[in-house]
Amino acid sequence: MVQILPLAHTAVGEVPELLEFLSQAGISLAPHVAAALVTDLASDIEAVLEVARALTPSQLSGHSALPDPLPLMPGLRARIGAAGDELDAEDRAGLLAAAICVEDRTDVLLEQQQVTMSELIASRGGTHLLFVAGHFSFVDPRMRIWVHGSATLAERTNAHIEMQRAYTAMGDMDKAIWHESLATLEGDNLLVPSLLRLSRKANAANNAVWAHAIAREAASHAVGAELFQAQLCAGEAALNLGQVGDAATWLGGALSSPDVLVAARALPAFIHAESLLAGEAPTVALARYSEAFLSRAQALDAAGFATVARQVAKATGLAAGLCAARGMLEEAEGLLTMAERLVEVHKIDGLPLCAARLWCANFGGPTIEPEYACRCRGCLDGLPDNSGARVVMEALTLGLDDDPYAGLRLLKEGPEAGRSMTVRNRGGGLQWAPTPLGLAYGAVVAALLQLWLGDVSRAAAELGRAAASVPVGLPFFGLGVIVARRLDVLTTGQVGTVAHAMEASYPAGSSAFIRTGDLMDRTLSAYLDGRIEEASTLGRLAAERSLRGAASPLHVPGFDEMTPHQSEAGSAGARVHDDGINGPLMPSGHRRASSARMALCATSASRFAKDYEYAERVSVTLRSQYERARTEFVIGRTCLEHGTPGVAREHLVVAADLFREIGALAWLRCVENTLSNMPEPPSHLDAPTLEPDIPTETVTISAAAAPRVAAGSKEALAHSSGPQGGSLASAKSVNVRGDGPLQRFRQAWGEQLTEREMEVAMLVVDGASNRQVAAQLHVSVRTVEVHVGRIFAKLSVRSRVELSVLAHRMGSEWIPACT
Structure with a gap:
């Protein structure tokens, strides 16, 4: 019996199930290859397993092209053969024409078969096709594989001849040449120039799949000089598809x-392909080829020499960026200098090195001023670099400058008026159209920017969708693998099937960056599961590897919620003022948050007040909800350790709400476990009394500041401290004169809150969780949640902490609690 995956709507939803199934069968494949198999085999998991066993490891990893159509295996032949046997020769010929047609236009089939639309629909073969708006597709994609695989060589050849005739009659000579080449079994070198022209045209239109297919066909016909040109076209197209194994082979031949001139043009793409395939830039090969090509170019005229020098400079600049991404900053600086020297010495026009400069700068290379980044000859001549690399690097620059929203917009919309990197959409406007490999780079950077923003669930969902269509594991030496694994840990507590498949298909094996990321993932998982000693040990190992340069230069939020070495406790103050020179590159807000957390982790009784105040001040200014949630958690945990459970509960509740909002469910479970293990809050409604280690300085708040606090203003929360440096937590350390807090709150909030909402608000201010409030008032937790939401809306506050601050600031007369 044929086993069909239940999710038949989109291949994206089926990929994790298929990867898990194949993993149990001992087969590893890249997510985007799995999605292609699911689509082409109509979710027939037995057929997928059968075909996967027939593919090469390079094809399974996405490093080489899949055969098209897929091979017809015995099991699939047996299952589909019954439907195929009902077809007569004419119907089979019609379906074979549909199977080999280079496009899905219905009018091509009508011309090829010389029938009307009514006749085509009424035919037995027509029942296997779906016709919509002038286009056709197979009702069951497996039928396309069956009809092609069961046809004889003579039948396929005749089908191509008939298709050539149809396209010639329709005046489309480009498609006619394609089918003529497929019908020419003995090979014809005269067809190669036309095929190469078609391949270059498709490549310029960013149709890498079509360009690759044509170039491979040209290579099968070519001899002599044309063979090297065909290898060059095929290699460039394969690289654009992310098929780095094929690309390195084709380009190595070129x-x-x-x-x-042909050899030099192959150099930049070869350097890129080999870097992705081997896990580091081939600088030795680059030096050897560059010297040889420049030497051979001396025999050319001035224009020819400039062309060779341009390709060498382009390859050198690309290698500089790749070295920087690999953490080899000295090599990157030297190569970038060499590329700039080539441009200046040989007066190379039209070669902007903007992307190379940005690439190096983003990964810790030489710092550049924004205006200098575009001071290359091409940009000065009014030809800005709108390449995919430049767009991705600019987006990353914006993220590092604390503006990830702008970076995400750039990735979505592309450059304003790119010349070669834009196409017209159906509405006539311009849109960015990168290659599949370019999309993979963009998807990885977008996921990182979303993680920096703190939108964990969205980052995970979008990176998962991208993984099902493009090779997101390739860019930046496995950065996509690291981000995918980290997002899995944050959302589920463990690395998922798709991330494991991405790692298994990484061409260079498990890179040093991925291995360090794995240590950090295990650290985080251990901590979230409560295995503190294991987390401490693994965290120390990850930190040591990072210090040795074995971690990605870009910051992927990991784990700093505990101090690996207790001996570092005395240096907390130094970390508070860390200038951020060392360590991975990250937005400044993330560095402030990490500094505040580490200071609290290493604090002492004498430093607690100062470190608490600093951490709270940092927390309310963070743009990233994830970083703020982590910081609030550390504040709450540290307050609990220093004997202030009431304040601790407030911060932990804020952390839980934020983790829930952003989808970091593994963290949410950790915080909820901490809250559930805390002692029950006091049931009385008296004003909070002094807690042992919270600062006791007098707090003053002006009439002008009070409304801002009530409105939940971050500015007020960040700066409303007294002249003695007292923090907002000092509000927990005051006694209030008057007739009691409940009466004063009724007077202040009576017109805004109902009596039940007043009771809920008082318990929340006193530190009770929703479950505890529900138990005390004998209502459901859901009812409490509804009341809390209404209270927040009516009082214009956004969290329990802000509600407590507002409550404790009320009244006309405040005095410090007695010590």
């Missing part, structure tokens, strides 16, 4: 061309 590099040996006797024509130095």
Whole structure:
């Protein structure tokens, strides 16, 4: 019996199930390859398993192209054969034409078969096709595989001849040449120039799949000089698809061309492909080829030499960026300098090095001023670099400058008026159209920017969707793998199937960056599960590897919620004022948050007041909800350790709400466990009394500041401290004169809150959780949640902490609690 996956609507939803199934069968494949198999095999999991076993490891990893159509395996032949046997020769010929047609236009089938639309629909073969708005598709994609695989070579050849005739009659000579080449079994070198022209045209239109197919066909016909040109076209197209194994093979052949112009043009793409395939930039090969090509170019005229020098400079600038992404900053600086020297010495026009400069700067290379980044000759001549690399690097720059929203907009919309990187959409406007590999780079940077913003669930969902269509594991030496694993840990507590598959298909094996990321993932998982000693040990190992340069230069939020070495406790103050020179590159807000957390983790009784105040001040200014949630958690945990459970509960509740909002469910469970293990809050409604280690300085708040506090203003929360440096937590350390807090609250809030909402608000201010409030008032937790939401809305506050601050600031007369 055929086993069909239940999610038949989109291949994206089926990918994790398929990866898990194949993993149990001992087969690893890249997520985007799994999605392609699911689509082409109509979710027939037995057929997927059968075909996967017939593919090469390089094809399973996405490093080489899949055969098209997929091979017809015995099991699939047996299952589909019954439907195929009902077809007569004419119907089979019609379906074979549909299977080999290079596009899905219905009018091509009508011309090829010389029938009307009514006749085509009424035919037995027509029942296997779906016709919509002038286009066709197979009702069951497996039928396309069956009809192609069961046809004889003569039948397929004749189908291509008939398709050539149809396209010639329709005046589409480009498609006619394609089918003519497929019908020419003995090979014809005369077809190669036309095929190469078609391949370059498709590549310029960012149709890498079509460009690759044409170039491979051209290579099968080519001999002599045309063979090297075909290898060059095929290699460039394969790289654009992320098929780095095929790309390195094709381009390696092109590099040996006797024509130095062809060989030099292959160099930049070869450097990129080899870097992704081997896990580091091939700088030795670059130096060897560059010297040889420049030497051979001396025999050319001035224009020819400039062309070779341009390709060498382009390859050198690309290698500089790749070295920087690999953490090899000295090599990156040297290569970038060399590329700039080549541009200046040989007066190379039209070669902006903006992307290379940004690439190096973003990964810790030489710092550049914004205006200097675009001071290259091409930009000065009014030809800005709107390449995919430049767009991705600018988006990353914006993220590092604490503006990830702008970076995400740039990735979505692309450059304003790119010349080669834009196409017209159906509405006539311009839109960015990068290649699949370019999309993979953009998807990885977008996921990182969303993680920096703190939108964990969205980052995980969008990176998962991208993984099902493009090779997101390739860019930046496995950064996509690291981000995918980290998002899994944050959302579920463990690395998921898709992230494991991405790691298994990484071409260079498990890179040093991925191994360090794995240590951090295990650290985080252990801590969230309550295995503190294990987390401390793994965290120390991860920190040591990072210090040795074995971690990605870009910051992927990890774990700093505990101090690996207790001996570092005395240096907490130094970390508070960390200038951020060392360590991974990250937005400044993330560095402030990490500094505040580490200071609290290493604090002492004498430093607690100062470190608490600093952490609270940092927390309310953070743009990232995830970073704020982590900081609130550390504040709450540290307050609990220093004997202030009431204040601790407030911060922990804020952390839980934020983790829930952003989808960091593993963290949410950790915080909820901490809250459930805390002692019950006092049941009385008296004003809070002094807690042992919270600062006791006098707090003053002006009439002008009070409304801002009531409105939940971050500015007021960050700066409303007294002249003695007292923090907002000092509000927990005051006694209030008057007739009691409940009476005063009724007077102040009576017109806004109902009596029940007043009771809930008082218990919340006193530190009770929703469950505890529900138990005391004998109502459901859901009812309490509704009341709390209404209270927040009516009093214009956004969290329990802000509600407590507002409550404790009320009244006309405040005095410090007795010590």
